Amino acid sequence: MQEKPYFCPNCRSNRVKFSVITSYSQFFMKDALSGAIQEFQEPDAIQEAEPTIQCQVCSFIGNELRFIKQAEREPRMNTTTTTMY
Ligand SMILES: [Zn+2]
Numbered sequence: 015m016q017e018k019p020y021f022c023p024n025c026r027s028n029r030v031k032f033s034v035i036t037s038y039s040q041f042f043m044k045d046a047l048s049g050a051i052q053e054f055q056e057p058d059a060i061q062e063a064e065p066t067i068q069c070q071v072c073s074f075i076g077n078e079l080r081f082i083k084q085a086e087r088e089p090r091m092n093t094t095t096t097t098m099y
Pocket of ligand 1: 022023024025026027028069070071072073074
């Protein structure tokens with residue numbers, strides 16, 4: 015995952031709350047006759063070049079790049095309030 019700002023291209027109100035969708039591969043053995051699962055191994059995360067991101071506001075799911083591109087198109091205004099003395 016890249017350390018870049020995200021902005022949801024769907025609801026366009028969320029820049030902070032996301033989740034990453036990770037695929038896992040989990041090896042298991044089945045009994046050929048009964049179909050019963052006999053052995054389950056620990057899940058292995060499948061490394062993906064581009065993570066899939068879900069917006070926690072509208073549940074939109076898309077490539078990380080879509081969120082980054084949207085943030086680049088509509089960057090957050092810098093509202094740093096400078097206190098004057
Ligand atoms: Zn959204």
